[in-house]
Amino acid sequence: MSSPLWNYTTPGIPDDLFERLPGIPLSKREVRLLIISALRLESHSLLWDIGAGTGTIAVETGLLSPHGKIVAVERDEEVANLIQRNCDRFGVENVDVIEGSAPECLQDLPGKPHRACIEGGRPIKDILKAVWHYLEPQGRIVATASNLESLYTLSEGLAELQARNIEVVQSSINRLETRGTHQIFAAVNPMFILSGEKLDS
Numbered sequence: 001m002s003s004p005l006w007n008y009t010t011p012g013i014p015d016d017l018f019e020r021l022p023g024i025p026l027s028k029r030e031v032r033l034l035i036i037s038a039l040r041l042e043s044h045s046l047l048w049d050i051g052a053g054t055g056t057i058a059v060e061t062g063l064l065s066p067h068g069k070i071v072a073v074e075r076d077e078e079v080a081n082l083i084q085r086n087c088d089r090f091g092v093e094n095v096d097v098i099e100g101s102a103p104e105c106l107q108d109l110p111g112k113p114h115r116a117c118i119e120g121g122r123p124i125k126d127i128l129k130a131v132w133h134y135l136e137p138q139g140r141i142v143a144t145a146s147n148l149e150s151l152y153t154l155s156e157g158l159a160e161l162q163a164r165n166i167e168v169v170q171s172s173i174n175r176l177e178t179r180g181t182h183q184i185f186a187a188v189n190p191m192f193i194l195s196g197e198k199l200d201s
């Protein structure tokens, strides 16, 4: 009997265990951990993973929260199929993969989310506002930005929505790598991780 690919109760699956498609991004392991931490999942949370890419967030949260439900939204058909394959690879059964483009497709999703992760899409503020509209009270949104423009837009969007307990964290991660005869610390692209809550004022 072959041993399972990931048999641990903690998140942090190494990036190279996921099936990849050329050019399709993935949230790097350490950044993924920060995103998952910011989501603060509860045992039965419904999570919308918008712009689900390679599916690393969907897989990790599916494993971490077996009584929860994840809806992974991805606009590209080939990439949506990749997410399903990565779920199958890790034996994750509580992820529904939806091929669709946000924000338009959100109205057709079943249920209202308690948590949302936004990692892609333009115009990003429209997606943020649409997701916020469906978010349950007490819900949390986590969104990432890799550049100053997205950081500003998301930050402005959360303020306009009067999100509470807004946090912004910038990752700064270096991994030891062998380059020729030397070992150097190579930087993982820094990401901004923004989060906010939908609380009564």
Ligand SMILES: C[S@@+](CC[C@H](N)C(=O)[O-])C[C@H]1O[C@@H](n2cnc3c(N)ncnc32)[C@H](O)[C@@H]1O
Pocket (backbone or CB within 6 Å): 024, 025, 026, 027, 028, 050, 051, 052, 053, 054, 055, 056, 057, 073, 074, 075, 076, 079, 100, 101, 102, 103, 119, 120, 121, 122
């Ligand atoms: C940065 S990747 C997400 C990586 C993912 N978190 C992971 O670790 O596997 C962003 C993805 O969002 C998708 N995307 C971009 N705009 C979108 C939209 N409007 N609706 C749905 N998906 C979108 C892209 O096709 C891409 O695969």
